[in-house]
Every structure is written in C-alpha cells, then in structure tokens.
Amino acid sequence: MPYRRLPNTDSARVRAMKSALAMCKKLDRRSLAFSMVTLQKLEFFLPRFEMAISNQRKALASQAAKNKKFTELGRKARLYISHFIQVLNFSIIRGELKPEVREFYGIDIKDKAVPSLINDSDVLKWGEQVIKGEQERTMRGGNPIYSPSIALVRVNYENFKQASNFQKTLQNNTHRFSESVAQLRKEADKIILHIWNEVEESFSGYSDDLRRERCQEYGLVYVYRKGERERLQKKKEAEKDTMKLPFASAVEEENQVTR
16 A cells, blocks of 8 residues: 655645645635644744745855855965965075075975965965065065065955855854754654644545545645555456456346345
C-alpha cells in the first residue's frame, strides 16, 4: 500500500498547510476533518512562517547580488597590496632600500616572498600593515614607493574593507533569518503532522482508496513504493477480467436464484 510522505522542503510545508486551510472555503468550519483548535493554530502560524521564509530569501538574494562586487573589490585590493610589496622587494634588490625597511611593514628582513593573500582576513591584515608601514617609513625621511603609490593601495584597501564589513552584515542577517526559519520549521512539521493524523482519523471508516482520496483533498501526500502502483493496476485489471469470464456470470446467476 502507498505510504504517507510528510513535506521535506519549506515550499512543500507551506503548500501542505495552505491545502488544509483552503478546505475552510469549501466546507463549514465545523465540518472540517480536523479540529477547530488545530485550525486556529494553523491560521496563526502560517503567516509567520511565510514571512520568515520571505525574509530569508530576500537576505540570501541581497547577499548574492552584492557578492559579485565584493569579489571584484577583493581582487583589486589583493592586486595593489601584492604589487606594492613586490615593488618594495625590487627596490631592495636594486639597492635603493635596505632590507631592514621590511620591518616597517611587519615583514621579516630576509623574507623576499609576497605573503599569502588568499583569505579575506589576510588582505585586511596586510593592507593595514602596508599602509601603516609606508606612512611610518616616509615620516622618518624615506622616499615614497610609486607604481603603485600607497594612496592607490589605500583607496582599494578601504573600498574592500567597507565592502567586507557590509558583506558580514548581510551574512549575519542571512544567518539570523535562517535560524528563525529553522525554529519555525520544527513547529510547522508538528502542525502538519497533527492535521494529517486528525484527517486520516476522520476518514478511518472509509475504504482505502476513498480514504486516500478524501485525505488528499486536505493536502496529504501518498507515495507508492517502487513497482507497487504497477502491481495494484495489474491486480485491478485481473479482477475486471475475472468478472467477464462465463463461469463468473453463472455463479452470479446461481447466487441470485438461491436468494
């Protein structure tokens, strides 16, 4: 026999609750297959659940829309910070600056490599150190590094820093709304389960096929196991064929005479 399958997505949960609620427009409330107490819970809960889902989706959409710009600002910030440190190292190689100046930027004197800028936190860390180090070095009489200048590094770093803070706000909003939906989702499952149990109980005296038909009007979903639908169809066809056989008619006539 087919088994009942509860919704496992938010859209399916909303659809299940709306199907049950829609029966209020078709029937008198006192004629519903689930209780008035359950109906009141449903009417109070569904708008809250839909609003929470809407807020979550809007937050995700906003985060995704801003992510492309954020990624581009990160790329440019990495580029300028990396190039600045490369020019610093070239100046040291040419003898224009002493290796000791690396300490201004938080870099080891012997370290000739560009630090890792893979993570956003690395970009924020090294951008701040490079800007601070160049400012301190030039204040002590050192010649500014150009191509790129620290001014260009600062502009791109600040743009990325601002975007990073905004992106964190969007992520926090998304997380908060997702947590809200997750909490309401548990309550939604309880309400749906309660409705479905009450509906099935109301139609428990019906035949299996008619019971499922009535329950499905309230949004209940039944799923056939693999090959089960085909087996039931063949069984029904076999029963129909049996009723058409000559001996079946003779048996029926004999039963009528006996009566």
